[in-house]
Amino acid sequence: MLRHRVARLYDSRKRILVTGGAGFLGSHLCDRLLEQGHEVLCADNLFTGTKRNIDHLHNHPRFEFIRHDVTFPLFVEVDEIYNLACPASPVHYQHDPVQTTKTSVHGAINMLGLAKRLRCRILQASTSEVYGDPQVHPQTEDYWGHVNPIGLRSCYDEGKRCAETLFFDYHRQHGMEIKVARIFNTYGPRMHPRDGRVVSNFIMQALAGDDITIFGDGTQSRSFCYVDDLIDGLMRLMASEPGITGPINLGNPVEFTIRELAETVIRMTGSDSGLVYRDLPSDDPLQRQPDITRASTILKWEPKIGLEDGLTETIAYFRDLQQAEEART
Numbered sequence: 001m002l003r004h005r006v007a008r009l010y011d012s013r014k015r016i017l018v019t020g021g022a023g024f025l026g027s028h029l030c031d032r033l034l035e036q037g038h039e040v041l042c043a044d045n046l047f048t049g050t051k052r053n054i055d056h057l058h059n060h061p062r063f064e065f066i067r068h069d070v071t072f073p074l075f076v077e078v079d080e081i082y083n084l085a086c087p088a089s090p091v092h093y094q095h096d097p098v099q100t101t102k103t104s105v106h107g108a109i110n111m112l113g114l115a116k117r118l119r120c121r122i123l124q125a126s127t128s129e130v131y132g133d134p135q136v137h138p139q140t141e142d143y144w145g146h147v148n149p150i151g152l153r154s155c156y157d158e159g160k161r162c163a164e165t166l167f168f169d170y171h172r173q174h175g176m177e178i179k180v181a182r183i184f185n186t187y188g189p190r191m192h193p194r195d196g197r198v199v200s201n202f203i204m205q206a207l208a209g210d211d212i213t214i215f216g217d218g219t220q221s222r223s224f225c226y227v228d229d230l231i232d233g234l235m236r237l238m239a240s241e242p243g244i245t246g247p248i249n250l251g252n253p254v255e256f257t258i259r260e261l262a263e264t265v266i267r268m269t270g271s272d273s274g275l276v277y278r279d280l281p282s283d284d285p286l287q288r289q290p291d292i293t294r295a296s297t298i299l300k301w302e303p304k305i306g307l308e309d310g311l312t313e314t315i316a317y318f319r320d321l322q323q324a325e326e327a328r329t
């Protein structure tokens, strides 16, 4: 019985490359792939990721880390590629916008070139930002988007759009097996505490007793997906039939205003923080909500974890992080 189980594990074991594997989503993906018995090669230049996210994997016999920038070619041998390398928060991707576009575009070319040589499946972590400030609500995958090509967010939005173009051209031109996921706002433990994203910002501010900074009047909306649900969706997409290319929206369709999020975080942390209002950044989308009909019919996937349950885990993570930081100083 045991021999049979071990044999099956060995047969299905793959060597899987995760670019951006030391980041928020990437590190959770590495964990889940290892749990399934695969070998994981994590390639990351540690621009926004950190070794802390993968510290617990340091001595894992099936885990390997290489410090590598995907804008340069990479010659390794793997069976599958998840391409997640790219700074994801506005603060980080606007820090060096030219590098952001290069990461999306040159990174996609290199990882597609690698997948072409190896004849292996490759999944692209695309984004709801390809819809820009959407005029169709909720966003379906056949909506082409409303993106400013020359604004502050363009390095990210247009870089990701061009990466999608490359994935579909490699698919058409070279018959490659591609999978494109359009990820909507996702949160959870291991988010960067100072990357300016709304969930991490609000929790850090609430825990420190600082004012919560609402950009604009707080009536803009987002739909927040907990990381475990998102990773489950990515893995289902990778495992889908060869003909399934996407793009497929992955996100939680339950929509909240930013003010509602602020009030929920204050209540759940028991903080006495107040709300302060700041200017809305340029090109900040007013609303965003995924239509997940495709994901639910094709992948049989839908998010299971509600905002309060996900926030409980996330608040606990940031509380520990803050206490560890305080202990060091």
Ligand code: NAD
Pocket: 019, 020, 021, 022, 023, 024, 025, 026, 043, 044, 045, 046, 047, 048, 049, 050, 068, 069, 070, 071, 083, 084, 085, 086, 087, 088, 089, 103, 107, 125, 126, 127, 128, 182, 183, 184, 185, 186, 187, 192
């Ligand atoms: P993150 O910043 O935590 O992770 C990105 C990782 O990529 C980091 O570890 C960073 O060091 C690495 N990286 C950046 N540039 C690189 C380069 N040139 N070469 C190698 N590694 C590089 O962000 P995340 O939230 O984990 O996002 C992961 C992916 O998912 C990104 O591609 C992002 O665009 C996409 N995504 C995330 C969200 C979200 O809400 N978290 C939403 C939509 C799309």
Ligand code: UDP
Pocket: 072, 073, 074, 075, 076, 109, 110, 111, 112, 113, 114, 115, 116, 117
């Ligand atoms: N590439 C890579 N690893 C490989 C194969 C290719 O990084 O194992 C890179 C290579 O440097 C090239 C890019 O992927 O710049 C695109 O490869 P492709 O074969 O599509 O194009 P070509 O090499 O013909 O320009």
Ligand code: UDP
Pocket: 089, 090, 185, 196, 197, 198, 199, 201, 202, 213, 214, 215, 216, 220, 222, 258, 280, 281, 284, 285
């Ligand atoms: N936001 C905010 N206060 C903050 C950080 C963000 O009000 O401290 C707003 C931001 O303007 C946007 C929303 O929250 O409307 C989500 O921002 P985030 O950067 O997390 O994601 P994105 O804009 O890429 O969806």
